[in-house]
Amino acid sequence: MADNAIAIHWRRYPERYLLRGCHCETCKTDFFPGRLFCPNCRRKGKMVSKEMPRTGKIVSFTEVFVGPIGFQHETPYFLALIDLGNKCMILSQIVDSPKEKIKTGAQVKKVFRKIQDTDHEGAIAYGYKFKVS
Amino acid sequence: MRSVSIIGAGQTAFGEHWNESFRDLIGKAGLMALESSGIEGKTIQAIYGGTMASGRFVGQEHIGALIADELGLTPLPATRLEAACASGGVALRNAYISVASGLYDVVAVGGVEKMTEISVEEAGFALGGAGDQETELFHGATFPALYALLARKHMEAFGTTEEQMAQVAVKNHYNAMFNPNAQFHREITIQDVMNSGYVASPLKLLDCSPISDGAATVILCETSKAKKISENAIEILASTQASDSLALTGRKSLTELMATKVAAKLDFEEAHLKPSDIDLAEVHDCFTIAEILAIEDLGFFKKGDGGKATEKGKTSLKGEIPINPSGGLKACGHPVGATGIKQAVEMFFQLNGLAKERQVKDAKIGLTHNVGGSGATAVVHIFKKAQVK
Numbered sequence: 001m002a003d004n005a006i007a008i009h010w011r012r013y014p015e016r017y018l019l020r021g022c023h024c025e026t027c028k029t030d031f032f033p034g035r036l037f038c039p040n041c042r043r044k045g046k047m048v049s050k051e052m053p054r055t056g057k058i059v060s061f062t063e064v065f066v067g068p069i070g071f072q073h074e075t076p077y078f079l080a081l082i083d084l085g086n087k088c089m090i091l092s093q094i095v096d097s098p099k100e101k102i103k104t105g106a107q108v109k110k111v112f113r114k115i116q117d118t119d120h121e122g123a124i125a126y127g128y129k130f131k132v133s
Numbered sequence: 134m135r136s137v138s139i140i141g142a143g144q145t146a147f148g149e150h151w152n153e154s155f156r157d158l159i160g161k162a163g164l165m166a167l168e169s170s171g172i173e174g175k176t177i178q179a180i181y182g183g184t185m186a187s188g189r190f191v192g193q194e195h196i197g198a199l200i201a202d203e204l205g206l207t208p209l210p211a212t213r214l215e216a217a218c219a220s221g222g223v224a225l226r227n228a229y230i231s232v233a234s235g236l237y238d239v240v241a242v243g244g245v246e247k248m249t250e251i252s253v254e255e256a257g258f259a260l261g262g263a264g265d266q267e268t269e270l271f272h273g274a275t276f277p278a279l280y281a282l283l284a285r286k287h288m289e290a291f292g293t294t295e296e297q298m299a300q301v302a303v304k305n306h307y308n309a310m311f312n313p314n315a316q317f318h319r320e321i322t323i324q325d326v327m328n329s330g331y332v333a334s335p336l337k338l339l340d341c342s343p344i345s346d347g348a349a350t351v352i353l354c355e356t357s358k359a360k361k362i363s364e365n366a367i368e369i370l371a372s373t374q375a376s377d378s379l380a381l382t383g384r385k386s387l388t389e390l391m392a393t394k395v396a397a398k399l400d401f402e403e404a405h406l407k408p409s410d411i412d413l414a415e416v417h418d419c420f421t422i423a424e425i426l427a428i429e430d431l432g433f434f435k436k437g438d439g440g441k442a443t444e445k446g447k448t449s450l451k452g453e454i455p456i457n458p459s460g461g462l463k464a465c466g467h468p469v470g471a472t473g474i475k476q477a478v479e480m481f482f483q484l485n486g487l488a489k490e491r492q493v494k495d496a497k498i499g500l501t502h503n504v505g506g507s508g509a510t511a512v513v514h515i516f517k518k519a520q521v522k
């Protein structure tokens with residue numbers, strides 16, 4: 001894992017804490033995560049910061065039994081692709097939800113949780129997860 | 134652009150090579166390819182190499198120079214290319230471009246990965262770099278998990294079943310029985326796959342390609358010269374590549390890999406061929422669902438029919454379009470940087486009728502398909518036996 005973890009986490013606080021992405025005022029398109037410029041309008045686009053909807057619908061999901069480094073103590077856990085309703089998709093863990101309710105089409109809402117705490121610098125990363133609403 | 138052919142091909146066995154280093158593997162594959170081409174090393178004018186994460190796997194970067202050094206071919210220019218699991222395919226394409234453009238007449242292109250020197254967990258972390266570190270890996274995604282998300286979508290959209298996906302693994306393990314270079318020489322059943330335990334539902338352990346060591350090399354030559362040098366020259370009829378969003382969240386569709394579709398369409402146009410003209414294909418089956426997506430996106434089967442076609446045996450060694458006669462990534466093994474080159478090596482054997490027990494009957498035109506990450510890079514090549522005068 002990288003040194004300088006604090007800076008790596010800190011620069012993404014707006015995205016991870018507030019679901020802050022961006023919006024192109026020229027073509028009225030939302031983007032998450034935010035991007036430097038609009039791929040539709042290119043240099044003619046005007047990007048402004050924007051918070052994404054905090055609710056969405058599960059598009060696909062998986063239950064992870066073999067976790068990557070940093071997540072091995074959490075298995076099994078659910079990951080889902082979530083449609084935020086503004087043509088943006090987000091990948092997130094689904095937590096605090098009964099297993100039988102985690103399915104395609106289920107409505108979910110954003111919660112704030114610890115994501116990882118195994119960084120060797122001791123930095124704890126927080127951010128978004130979702131739960132079935 | 135000039136026509137380019139492969140005049141020699143070599144591959145180490147894929148698997149766990151505890152006795153052999155990264156350097157040994159790429160050196161051996163290079164020598165085998167030279168031997169097979171019949172040319173002298175000094176004929177080569179440039180070297181290309183594909184490897185994904187040698188820095189993570191063995192702590193070694195600067196692979197271009199390493200290959201030139203190991204093969205005794207300094208001071209030739211030597212270039213490494215990286216595109217995750219498509220590193221080999223991208224290296225092949227760039228080597229192809231260097232000859233097609235007229236800059237060189239003869240070049241060597243190798244692919245290599247040495248993945249078993251670190252723990253499975255560390256290897257998984259290194260492979261994770263093929264996805265989006267900040268929006269996928271950070272949240273606990275693994276590569277099986279990303280493909281599992283695609284698999285579930287395919288199952289719900291088209292009725293593809295876990296058994297149909299399992300059949301991909303069963304078929305590829307069967308083919309690998311006849312490939313001396315394959316990592317696994319063990320037949321498996323659908324029940325074995327179904328009982329192998331979820332890694333990321335609906336994908337199970339035997340839906341996943343293994344962690345492997347290995348290397349492969351081919352020698353490329355301008356075609357008119359190639360025909361004079363070698364009776365075994367196989368011509369590259371088309372070479373195309375396309376990109377898509379690094380993360381799955383940026384995809385327009387989750388039931389296809391757009392980069393594969395675009396690369397395939399351009400490839401068929403370039404070769405003046407259609408999918409039904411292809412006699413066999415080596416496709417990127419890093420997970421069983423990936424082969425199902427590939428045979429649809431390449432145009433061999435209608436979108437949604439890949440699972441059923443596999444179940445009916447249409448992609449088996451004696452089926453209407455044999456897919457992965459080598460055993461594929463699943464059973465031949467997947468040393469990531471080597472895979473794209475190994476696919477071309479298999480075409481060299483198949484189109485020259487040298488594939489022995491796994492030989493596809495009347496193999497005249499073959500296609501290779503190499504994917505990086507969860508579909509952010511796709512490379513497609515079409516090959517045909519060059520008509521030797």
Ligand SMILES: [Zn+2]
Pocket residue numbers: 024025026027028029038039040041042045046
């Ligand atoms: Zn725009």
